[in-house]
Amino acid sequence: MDLFPLYNSLKIASISTFITFFAGIFAACHIARLPKAVKGVLDCVLTLPMVLPPTVVGFFLLKTIGPFGPVGSSVMNLFGFRLTMTWYSAIFATAIVTFPLMYRTARGAFEAFDRTLLYSGQTLGLSGTYIFWRVMMPNCKQGVLAGTVLAFARALGEYGATTMVTGYIPGRTATISTTVYQLWREGNDSLAYKWVGVNLAISFLVLVAVNMLENRYEKPKGPVLSPLADK
Amino acid sequence: MSLYVKIKKNYGNFVLDAEFEAKNETMALLGASGCGKSLTLRCIAGIVRPDDGQIVSNGITLFDSRRRINLSPQKRRVGLLFQNYALFPNMTVEGNIMAVLAKSGRRDRRERFSSLVKKFYIGGLENHYPAQLSGGQQQRVAIARIMASDPSLLMLDEPLSALDSYLRWQLEDELAKTLGSFPGEALYVSHNRDEVLKLCDRVCVIDRGRFEKPRPAGELFESPETLASALLSGCKNYSRIEFADGGPRAADWNIRIKCAKPIGEDTSHIGVRAHYVSIMPGEAPEAAEENAIPCRVLRMTNDIFTVIVSVHPLGTDPENDFSRIRAELPKGSLGGLSEGDLVTAVIKPGDVMPLRRNYVNI
Numbered sequence: 001m002d003l004f005p006l007y008n009s010l011k012i013a014s015i016s017t018f019i020t021f022f023a024g025i026f027a028a029c030h031i032a033r034l035p036k037a038v039k040g041v042l043d044c045v046l047t048l049p050m051v052l053p054p055t056v057v058g059f060f061l062l063k064t065i066g067p068f069g070p071v072g073s074s075v076m077n078l079f080g081f082r083l084t085m086t087w088y089s090a091i092f093a094t095a096i097v098t099f100p101l102m103y104r105t106a107r108g109a110f111e112a113f114d115r116t117l118l119y120s121g122q123t124l125g126l127s128g129t130y131i132f133w134r135v136m137m138p139n140c141k142q143g144v145l146a147g148t149v150l151a152f153a154r155a156l157g158e159y160g161a162t163t164m165v166t167g168y169i170p171g172r173t174a175t176i177s178t179t180v181y182q183l184w185r186e187g188n189d190s191l192a193y194k195w196v197g198v199n200l201a202i203s204f205l206v207l208v209a210v211n212m213l214e215n216r217y218e219k220p221k222g223p224v225l226s227p228l229a230d231k
Numbered sequence: 232m233s234l235y236v237k238i239k240k241n242y243g244n245f246v247l248d249a250e251f252e253a254k255n256e257t258m259a260l261l262g263a264s265g266c267g268k269s270l271t272l273r274c275i276a277g278i279v280r281p282d283d284g285q286i287v288s289n290g291i292t293l294f295d296s297r298r299r300i301n302l303s304p305q306k307r308r309v310g311l312l313f314q315n316y317a318l319f320p321n322m323t324v325e326g327n328i329m330a331v332l333a334k335s336g337r338r339d340r341r342e343r344f345s346s347l348v349k350k351f352y353i354g355g356l357e358n359h360y361p362a363q364l365s366g367g368q369q370q371r372v373a374i375a376r377i378m379a380s381d382p383s384l385l386m387l388d389e390p391l392s393a394l395d396s397y398l399r400w401q402l403e404d405e406l407a408k409t410l411g412s413f414p415g416e417a418l419y420v421s422h423n424r425d426e427v428l429k430l431c432d433r434v435c436v437i438d439r440g441r442f443e444k445p446r447p448a449g450e451l452f453e454s455p456e457t458l459a460s461a462l463l464s465g466c467k468n469y470s471r472i473e474f475a476d477g478g479p480r481a482a483d484w485n486i487r488i489k490c491a492k493p494i495g496e497d498t499s500h501i502g503v504r505a506h507y508v509s510i511m512p513g514e515a516p517e518a519a520e521e522n523a524i525p526c527r528v529l530r531m532t533n534d535i536f537t538v539i540v541s542v543h544p545l546g547t548d549p550e551n552d553f554s555r556i557r558a559e560l561p562k563g564s565l566g567g568l569s570e571g572d573l574v575t576a577v578i579k580p581g582d583v584m585p586l587r588r589n590y591v592n593i
Contacts, residue, residue: 116313117319119313124310125334
């Protein structure tokens with residue numbers, strides 16, 4: 001069994017999760033501060049990839065980064081390489097499809113964050129960067145981590161948009177999901193079952209991880225002191 | 232050192248119109264919930280931007296709408312103690328305080344930490360997380376953390392409201408010490424008259440976003456001049472005043488009122504504290520020197536050391552809240568009184584406080 005699809009899928013999912021992690025957090029942070037009307041519109045636009053069929057996302061992508069699309073043709077003219085039908089093409093597709101997952105869970109976590117912690121940090125003279133990384137992020141850790149794991153899982157399983165921009169080239173663009181489809185088409189059920197098994201195992205692990213993150217009760221570290229032993 | 236605040240903030244259905252000045256003192260902002268007390272503190276701290284006005288602390292302009300000055304909260308050197316103390320839950324006590332000390336970059340931060348630990352009695356708690364601490368301990372840590380930032384103005388937002396009553400008196404003493412040793416001004420937001428009387432020099436009563444003229448705390452509770460300040464000072468009995476055939480009448484009590492202080496054109500209400508109302512059984516003869524109000528007993532409520540008797544003057548509607556007179560009497564002073572009995576409520580003219588409805592600006 002050639003393990004290239006597993007390696008390629010993990011690589012694509014890791015890189016696109018890395019991108020959506022920062023992009024999602026950035027968007028979640030900044031959109032919360034915008035006026036209501038703008039927020040509503042941007043929120044719709046950013047969440048759209050979650051509800052659109054992946055083929056529609058793939059279609060738009062091909063029209064943009066394809067050889068005849070505005071971005072695709074400019075990159076070809078300027079740098080001499082193509083953006084579709086390569087292994088990294090899938091990164092564009094998976095990053096767009098997984099972005100809303102990261103964005104929405106991070107935003108939920110930030111909205112639940114106690115703003116007085118932010119204000120008290122400011123009045124104590126702490127910088128915005130310090131407050132964000134040392135106070136806000138640690139206290140929103142669970143939500144942000146859950147979003148990251150979900151985005152990674154979705155990126156691993158992405159099929160529709162990926163197959164449209166990368167096609168299926170064994171040893172070059174094949175991912176686990178495109179391989180399962182190809183093997184089924186070829187009637188190679190025994191190998192398809194093996195990849196299905198791999199996919200099930202990864203998905204199961206991811207869901208267990210998300211559940212553990214969501215249910216984890218934040219126990220106070222150490223024993224709680226009695227209020228009567230106040231002095 | 233001084234603080235000058237004159238700001239306006241319009242929320243459509245609520246307008247904050249604050250103006251006051253404090254000089255090396257603890258000034259209380261006293262008002263019912265939702266009157267704009269906390270909002271005022273947030274404007275001074277730079278968390279909320281006022282629509283216009285000016286905030287000057289120790290000669291430094293923190294905010295000036297005309298000169299387009301709006302310092303960031305970090306640059307204002309204003310220490311704000313939040314109602315929930317706002318300690319960072321992911322850091323230990325030491326982490327919380329050191330985060331502030333480390334920013335200063337000073338060499339002696341370890342020594343400063345030790346002296347804060349000692350001063351605020353938090354020794355032994357250094358490695359605990361805020362969730363492990365009692366309310367009182369959290370408050371001490373929060374105040375120590377504010378002192379670490381070396382503020383020139385200290386603002387406390389209802390610091391005792393989240394605590395159990397048995398902790399209050401103890402923390403009240405500690406707060407008095409902290410406020411007494413603090414070199415600059417302190418603003419103390421509260422809706423509790425006892426705290427304010429014990430901890431503050433002057434009081435600014437806030438009535439629906441409007442600031443009354445600051446008055447010394449003792450004087451305010453001795454003789455409140457407006458309806459809002461009388462309510463906040465714990466006065467329980469009120470009647471509207473109307474002028475009929477030559478004299479002021481307490482409209483809700485159905486009597487002509489005798490008052491030692493002058494009742495003028497701007498007097499809209501009178502108030503009488505529950506402690507100063509005495510209850511005589513049966514119908515009392517018309518007394519020349521006192522206000523005698525024939526009443527019917529509505530309810531008797533037992534407190535720990537006192538009995539609260541609610542009565543309503545005859546000829547008035549008992550459903551009207553102003554037409555209820557509450558008398559607080561020592562236990563055992565009333566023999567065999569029960570609901571429905573006819574009594575006479577007696578009020579000395581010297582205990583009647585004339586009140587204005589409207590605030591008067593500085």
